[in-house]
Amino acid sequence: MRVRRIKAIAVKEMLQVWRDPISLMIALLMPFMQMMLLGYGVSLDVKGLPVCVFDREASQNSQALLKRFQASEYFSIVDGFDNYRDVTQALDRGRCQLVLVVPSDFTERLNDFGTSSVQALVDATDTNTANIAIGYAQAVVSGFSNDVQLQTADRTGSGIAMLQPVAVQSRVWFNEDLESRDFIIPGVVALVMALVGAQLTSLTISREWERGTMELLVSTPVTPMELMLGKLLPYFAIGMLDAIFCLALAVFWFDVPFRGTLGTLFFTTSLFLIVVLGIGYLISTAIRSQVGAAQIGLLVTLLPTTLLSGYAFPIDQMPPIVQGVTYLVFARYYVTILKAVFLKGSGVLDLAAPILAMIVYAAIVAFLAARAFHKRLD
Amino acid sequence: MFDRILQMLIKEFLELKRDKWARFRLIVPPLIQMLVFGYAATFEVYHVPTVVLDRDHTEESRELISRFTFSDRFHIVRIAQSDAEVEQAIDRSEAALAIVVHADFTQLLRQGQAAPLQVIVDGTNSNTALLSLGYLGEIVAQYSQDYTADLIRRGIAGPNGKLVQVTVEPRPWYNADLNGKWFFVPGVVGSLTLVLVVSLTASAIVREREVGTLEQIMVTPIRPVEYILGKTVPFFLIGLVEVALVALFGTLWFQVPFVGNPLILLLGTCLFLLSSLGLGLLISTLAKTQQQAFAANFFVVNPLFTLSGFSFPITSMPEPLQWLTYLNPLRYFLVVIRATFLKGVGLDALWPDMLGMALLGTGLLTISILRFRKSLD
Numbered sequence: 105m106r107v108r109r110i111k112a113i114a115v116k117e118m119l120q121v122w123r124d125p126i127s128l129m130i131a132l133l134m135p136f137m138q139m140m141l142l143g144y145g146v147s148l149d150v151k152g153l154p155v156c157v158f159d160r161e162a163s164q165n166s167q168a169l170l171k172r173f174q175a176s177e178y179f180s181i182v183d184g185f186d187n188y189r190d191v192t193q194a195l196d197r198g199r200c201q202l203v204l205v206v207p208s209d210f211t212e213r214l215n216d217f218g219t220s221s222v223q224a225l226v227d228a229t230d231t232n233t234a235n236i237a238i239g240y241a242q243a244v245v246s247g248f249s250n251d252v253q254l255q256t257a258d259r260t261g262s263g264i265a266m267l268q269p270v271a272v273q274s275r276v277w278f279n280e281d282l283e284s285r286d287f288i289i290p291g292v293v294a295l296v297m298a299l300v301g302a303q304l305t306s307l308t309i310s311r312e313w314e315r316g317t318m319e320l321l322v323s324t325p326v327t328p329m330e331l332m333l334g335k336l337l338p339y340f341a342i343g344m345l346d347a348i349f350c351l352a353l354a355v356f357w358f359d360v361p362f363r364g365t366l367g368t369l370f371f372t373t374s375l376f377l378i379v380v381l382g383i384g385y386l387i388s389t390a391i392r393s394q395v396g397a398a399q400i401g402l403l404v405t406l407l408p409t410t411l412l413s414g415y416a417f418p419i420d421q422m423p424p425i426v427q428g429v430t431y432l433v434f435a436r437y438y439v440t441i442l443k444a445v446f447l448k449g450s451g452v453l454d455l456a457a458p459i460l461a462m463i464v465y466a467a468i469v470a471f472l473a474a475r476a477f478h479k480r481l482d
Numbered sequence: 483m484f485d486r487i488l489q490m491l492i493k494e495f496l497e498l499k500r501d502k503w504a505r506f507r508l509i510v511p512p513l514i515q516m517l518v519f520g521y522a523a524t525f526e527v528y529h530v531p532t533v534v535l536d537r538d539h540t541e542e543s544r545e546l547i548s549r550f551t552f553s554d555r556f557h558i559v560r561i562a563q564s565d566a567e568v569e570q571a572i573d574r575s576e577a578a579l580a581i582v583v584h585a586d587f588t589q590l591l592r593q594g595q596a597a598p599l600q601v602i603v604d605g606t607n608s609n610t611a612l613l614s615l616g617y618l619g620e621i622v623a624q625y626s627q628d629y630t631a632d633l634i635r636r637g638i639a640g641p642n643g644k645l646v647q648v649t650v651e652p653r654p655w656y657n658a659d660l661n662g663k664w665f666f667v668p669g670v671v672g673s674l675t676l677v678l679v680v681s682l683t684a685s686a687i688v689r690e691r692e693v694g695t696l697e698q699i700m701v702t703p704i705r706p707v708e709y710i711l712g713k714t715v716p717f718f719l720i721g722l723v724e725v726a727l728v729a730l731f732g733t734l735w736f737q738v739p740f741v742g743n744p745l746i747l748l749l750g751t752c753l754f755l756l757s758s759l760g761l762g763l764l765i766s767t768l769a770k771t772q773q774q775a776f777a778a779n780f781f782v783v784n785p786l787f788t789l790s791g792f793s794f795p796i797t798s799m800p801e802p803l804q805w806l807t808y809l810n811p812l813r814y815f816l817v818v819i820r821a822t823f824l825k826g827v828g829l830d831a832l833w834p835d836m837l838g839m840a841l842l843g844t845g846l847l848t849i850s851i852l853r854f855r856k857s858l859d
Contacts, residue, residue, distance in 0.1 A: 126773060126777050129781075144803055145788045146788070147795075149798050214646070219649070222648070226653065227656065228655055230665055231660045231661065231664070232525035232609070234660060235660055238650075239613065241650050242620065242652075245648055245650040249646075249647045249648040253646045256646045270546070270596070270599050270622050273600050277572060277602060279605030282605050282608040282612050283608055284798075287608050395685075395773050402780070403511070411522040417523050418524075418527075420529070421525075421527065421610075422524065426522050
């Protein structure tokens with residue numbers, strides 16, 4: 105292995121990227137675009153959900169309850185109706201996602217039997233939003249319920265049993281405000297790097313075939329190992345720069361808390377880059393057209409990283425077979441690590457298992473990549 | 483004129499018939515994606531790994547904990563003996579939720595005071611954390627209610643003791659069990675159609691340009707508009723078949739109901755395909771090589787997918803992004819497709835979305851046809 109030859113290949117590759125508008129776009133524009141798009145576009149937080157009300161009682165009591173919904177930051181009352189037809193229409197047309205129906209005997213039942221209920225009609229086409237909205241509605245109503253109890257207790261002069269004998273005191277760790285952005289953005293960094301890395305390297309060898317420079321390359325004394333190193337080193341540098349850029353955006357632009365150490369972050373990032381670049385290189389040696397290689401590159405990175413890495417969809421909620429498949433998705437380990445380093449401040453020892461998995465993965469990919477190039481033209 | 487267009491159509495379908503790779507691409511990846519999305523894309527929360535620390539060891543505390551044991555939302559993975567053990571379990575992600583019953587829990591309950599139940603939740607995945615806190619709240623509220631009812635029944639609650647409470651009865655419409663697959667499967671039909679039709683149209687035209695057959699066709703008496711029709715009509719038909727295939731597969735495999743009118747879905751699909759074809763044509767006028775077309779395709783389709791409301795609600799985005807989504811044909815199509823699958827509503831509810839797609843489709847097609855004619859000169 106000669107350093108001089110590796111350097112020559114690396115310089116040539118760097119020049120090619122610099123002069124190829126598409127590669128430049130992938131290296132520079134793609135990370136920025138993806139970070140901005142996903143950073144802003146990907147959120148599961150429910151705030152100001154449009155609510156309509158159908159108050160059949162229109163009493164002081166029912167108004168007090170509805171006022172609580174109005175005051176909550178999670179709901180915003182947009183309209184009131186006086187018949188069921190309008191309610192149905194509002195949900196059908198998506199004008200609101202929640203309709204509160206206060207029955208006409210709301211206060212009467214409360215006085216006579218002590219218990220009363222309001223209906224919450226939820227548009228459940230978006231199941232997650234519906235689920236969260238139900239939770240918030242329950243919290244608002246239970247706050248109201250407590251007030252009613254206290255008032256009743258005051259009026260009747262004690263002797264009343266407390267309805268909520270058990271009070272939940274919850275504390276949220278690692279993501280105190282339950283911001284979905286803080287849990288999704290570290291995963292976005294992994295997604296961006298998987299995309300960019302595999303796209304860039306998937307072009308390296310197929311480009312030689314398409315431009316007819318393969319004959320030249322084969323006639324040089326370069327060995328497969330030297331070729332791989334020379335081809336991948338520039339992309340490793342580009343990938344590292346992209347990673348730093350994305351991570352900086354995450355911390356300084358999107359204000360995601362960073363509680364870990366830079367050492368852990370960069371060690372695992374380099375491991376991930378080795379795997380991604382190696383996979384792109386393997387694709388490139390197998391497929392001779394640049395478009396074909398790029399398509400396969402997109403296929404093996406985008407879909408698995410989006411769906412099976414746990415970046416947005418929790419892995420432990422998937423069926424067991426799909427969970428088994430996620431162990432093959434290399435981004436899974438990096439996403440786990442990134443989230444832990446960012447939010448939990450975990451160190452290398454806490455993350456021993458996923459780091460080990462990445463090392464094994466990187467070793468296998470590197471081994472295959474080093475032997476993938478054959479100096480043949482057929 | 484029709485004769486020439488017909489000849490183009492025959493040529494296109496012959497090409498497709500001989501292109502095994504293209505046929506494979508039309509059928510296998512969409513079905514695989516449908517399967518992966520259907521199974522993997524889920525925001526539902528079941529079996530949250532839970533660690534329990536019971537310092538009280540009374541009948542009451544055991545009763546409360548047993549309610550978590552019997553809920554399918556929670557799965558108790560460990561009974562801890564100390565605070566340190568609880569912290570460790572959460573730190574190492576063995577558990578995502580911890581329930582700590584303090585030593586004076588029952589004592590406070592019996593005195594008629596509010597007994598705090600300490601809960602620690604791993605907020606790393608904010609969505610899961612939020613939902614599990616909601617389910618936990620329900621279980622605890624139910625326990626509280628039963629406890630009070632029991633006191634009243636046994637006459638311990640005092641002479642005036644009666645249950646006073648206001649509750650919420652949630653009624654999820656259109657998807658009563660809140661089944662996440664019903665949300666994702668119709669969405670996949672829409673997004674797959676966009677991805678396939680745009681990339682197929684763009685690459686088909688750019689390929690002709692690259693290989694040089696575009697010039698050959700242009701020396702024949704065919705006019706540009708006829709050429710464009712001959713190129714787009716096949717992909718329009720392919721798009722329709724694709725929607726039918728993926729929708730059928732999704733409904734049968736994942737048992738998603740289809741309560742609406744198929745004709746309304748057909749109308750929506752036709753309008754949506756106009757925009758998709760327009761985008762594909764537009765990309766083909768911008769790209770000289772297939773590789774450029776592929777890159778342009780990615781830079782256009784990917785934002786459309788992210789900002790469509792496919793998995794992340796548009797209402798949760800910052801406002802400027804919400805305005806941008808009005809320029810996204812997929813946004814309207816997802817509304818139409820979900821509404822016809824689950825809501826079963828008609829044109830009276832969907833006309834704004836249909837209109838949006840029609841306007842975008844006409845606009846995109848006009849621009850791209852004008853550009854295409856210029857690019858031939």
